[in-house]
Amino acid sequence: xxxxxxxxxxxxxxxxxxxxxxxxxxxxxxxxxxxxxxxxxxxxxxxxxxxxxxxxxxxxxxxxxxxxxxxxxxxxxxxxxxxxxxxxxxxxxxxxxxxxxxxxxxxxxxxxxxxxxxxxxxxxxxxxxxxxxxxxxxxxxxxxxxxxxxxxxxxxxxxxxxxxxxxxxxxxxxxxxxxxxxxxxxxxxxxxxxxxxxxxxxxxxxxxxxxxxxxxxxxxxxxxxxxxxxxxxxxxxxxxxxxxxxxxxxxxxxxxxxxxxxxxxxxxxxxxxxxxxxxxxxxxxxxxxxxxxxxxxxxxxxxxxxxxxxxxxxxxxxxxxxxxxxxxxxxx
Amino acid sequence: xxxxxxxxxxxxxxxxxxxxxxxxxxxxxxxxxxxxxxxxxxxxxxxxxxxxxxxxxxxxxxxxxxxxxxxxxxxxxxxxxxxxxxxxxxxxxxxxxxxxxxxxxxxxxxxxxxxxxxxxxxxxxxxxxxxxxxxxxxxxxxxxxxxxxxxxxxxxxxxxxxxxxxxxxxxxxxxxxxxxxxxxxxxxxxxxxxxxxxxxxxxxxxxxxxxxxxxxxxxxxxxxxxxxxxxxxxxxxxxxxxxxxxxxxxxxxxxxxxxxxxxxxxx
Numbered sequence: 001x002x003x004x005x006x007x008x009x010x011x012x013x014x015x016x017x018x019x020x021x022x023x024x025x026x027x028x029x030x031x032x033x034x035x036x037x038x039x040x041x042x043x044x045x046x047x048x049x050x051x052x053x054x055x056x057x058x059x060x061x062x063x064x065x066x067x068x069x070x071x072x073x074x075x076x077x078x079x080x081x082x083x084x085x086x087x088x089x090x091x092x093x094x095x096x097x098x099x100x101x102x103x104x105x106x107x108x109x110x111x112x113x114x115x116x117x118x119x120x121x122x123x124x125x126x127x128x129x130x131x132x133x134x135x136x137x138x139x140x141x142x143x144x145x146x147x148x149x150x151x152x153x154x155x156x157x158x159x160x161x162x163x164x165x166x167x168x169x170x171x172x173x174x175x176x177x178x179x180x181x182x183x184x185x186x187x188x189x190x191x192x193x194x195x196x197x198x199x200x201x202x203x204x205x206x207x208x209x210x211x212x213x214x215x216x217x218x219x220x221x222x223x224x225x226x227x228x229x230x231x232x233x234x235x236x237x238x239x240x241x242x243x244x245x246x247x248x249x250x251x252x253x254x255x256x257x258x259x260x261x262x263x264x265x266x267x268x269x270x271x272x273x274x275x276x277x278x279x280x281x282x283x284x285x286x287x288x289x290x291x292x293x294x295x296x297x298x299x300x301x302x303x304x305x306x307x308x309x310x311x312x313x314x315x316x317x318x319x320x321x322x323x324x325x326x327x328x329x330x331x332x
Numbered sequence: 333x334x335x336x337x338x339x340x341x342x343x344x345x346x347x348x349x350x351x352x353x354x355x356x357x358x359x360x361x362x363x364x365x366x367x368x369x370x371x372x373x374x375x376x377x378x379x380x381x382x383x384x385x386x387x388x389x390x391x392x393x394x395x396x397x398x399x400x401x402x403x404x405x406x407x408x409x410x411x412x413x414x415x416x417x418x419x420x421x422x423x424x425x426x427x428x429x430x431x432x433x434x435x436x437x438x439x440x441x442x443x444x445x446x447x448x449x450x451x452x453x454x455x456x457x458x459x460x461x462x463x464x465x466x467x468x469x470x471x472x473x474x475x476x477x478x479x480x481x482x483x484x485x486x487x488x489x490x491x492x493x494x495x496x497x498x499x500x501x502x503x504x505x506x507x508x509x510x511x512x513x514x515x516x517x518x519x520x521x522x523x524x525x526x527x528x529x530x531x532x533x534x535x536x537x538x539x540x541x542x543x544x545x546x547x548x549x550x551x552x553x554x555x556x557x558x559x560x561x562x563x564x565x566x567x568x569x570x571x572x573x574x575x576x577x578x579x580x581x582x583x584x585x586x587x588x589x590x591x592x593x594x595x596x597x598x599x
Contacts (some may be wrong), residue, residue: 035455053430054430054432055429075432078430078431079432081430083427083429083430085426085427087423087426088422088423089423089425089426089427090423090424090427091342091346091424092422093345093346093350094342094345094346102338102339102341102342103427103431105335105337105338106335106338106428106431106432106433107431107432118588150427179385215553256364295581
């Protein structure tokens with residue numbers, strides 16, 4: 001359960017001799033875990049995945065997947081893995097089931113076994129009724145679900161999920177998360193998940209690497225990363241200036257900031273433990289509060305801490321967008 | 333782990349399920365033989381010389397059946413590569429490239445399925461040519477061996493041109509580029525050959541160039557067995573040379589395709 005199943009050493013990819021998409025990337029992924037790769041568009045997540053699934057070859061460095069070198073033993077690597085790429089890959093002119101059966105033949109799965117796998121997987125993502133319809137009649141969410149199980153039809157040991165919920169509505173996204181958890185639990189596969197939705201990584205991944213400009217900035221469990229920021233933030237607005245001044249003397253705070261307008265921002269190690277003390281302090285001094293909010297750090301804050309900017313800003317940033325477009329072009 | 337089987341079945345399913353694609357494919361041979369057979373029949377202008385011009389064929393339809401069959405193979409084969417671009421644009425290529433299949437099987441499935449699609453067209457064309465008035469006549473009979481020559485020639489021509497156009501397609505991302513190339517070369521390949529006209533009807537330079545066109549080799553080989561039925565040893569040697577040339581070219585191009593595709597097919 002705890003062996004290393006994927007390891008990269010200084011993995012590098014340069015497109016067209018100038019666009020450095022991935023640069024000296026080092027990862028170590030353990031068997032059976034869900035491992036997240038988080039980062040903005042153009043950070044190098046998909047390029048990393050494409051190298052690990054042997055769809056493109058690296059410009060430098062090495063990587064092993066399931067003990068096989070991605071360069072020398074690419075065929076062995078491909079036998080071990082299942083892939084759910086960012087884009088749709090199913091043939092629209094075939095039915096969902098036909099797509100699955102075709103892919104199962106690529107892996108020489110015996111027909112009876114393949115049929116059984118198809119039935120179980122279709123049931124898992126609730127696509128049984130649509131299974132024998134042409135894929136072109138599917139909705140976007142249905143196609144994503146189909147992609148998810150096409151990657152599993154040959155019972156791979158390792159599953160790569162590249163932005164599995166990109167472009168889906170919130171409800172469907174949560175539904176996809178449940179399917180992914182269910183798959184990991186039932187099939188005991190190692191899952192490598194990329195996403196620029198940090199809440200998705202937080203929800204699913206046991207460990208995560210934050211990637212930016214093709215490099216790993218930090219690796220750890222989402223909980224550890226958030227704790228490493230040392231600070232839940234409690235914001236209290238009081239009824240008058242005097243109370244606000246008094247509030248600033250509350251004991252046990254890491255940092256206290258006067259935000260003006262009778263508002264005090266208190267940074268504590270853990271809000272769950274500090275909040276009772278703060279409430280006691282308020283009642284002891286008979287302060288009257290107007291508003292009290294508790295903000296626990298999300299991975300967004302972690303991202304901000306390590307990259308110096310927000311992942312959301314990055315989405316709209318013109319440089320990053322240009323880089324992402326260039327990389328997409330270079331890949332074609 | 334070749335993937336050739338499932339991928340070829342996929343292509344054929346797409347063909348049979350698309351009524352427009354399927355039906356037009358099957359009607360096309362009837363159109364071609366009926367139209368070409370009368371449009372290009374210039375023997376009516378000099379009836380006395382027709383036997384010389386047609387190399388012993390009793391009429392023009394009998395003469396051009398070999399040419400029309402070859403041209404049909406050629407045209408179908410030239411489009412074999414277009415599906416590669418569709419697969420890349422619509423996504424399935426990503427799935428194929430991350431599967432443990434030989435990369436060449438992706439391209440060979442297009443080539444093989446286009447060859448299979450040509451076969452019913454061949455049958456329909458021959459039946460249509462036989463049924464139309466003053467149509468195909470087997471004056472000296474037609475043996476199983478002759479059928480074999482006919483099928484071999486068309487299969488080889490299909491392999492040759494589908495290989496060439498598939499390799500071109502693996503390097504292209506835009507559908508219009510491949511259509512442009514097909515349109516540029518299809519009519520020259522057809523008319524700079526003995527598919528529709530005998531060398532006697534051509535300008536000298538044209539006849540000389542056409543000699544090196546594989547379309548001519550196939551058309552002439554099929555023509556030889558259709559017109560003569562039981563061939564003499566000398567005629568068999570000639571047919572052997574044509575088929576041999578086609579086979580060497582096809583084998584070379586298929587090997588080259590396999591080599592280039594394994595190395596270079598991209599997403």
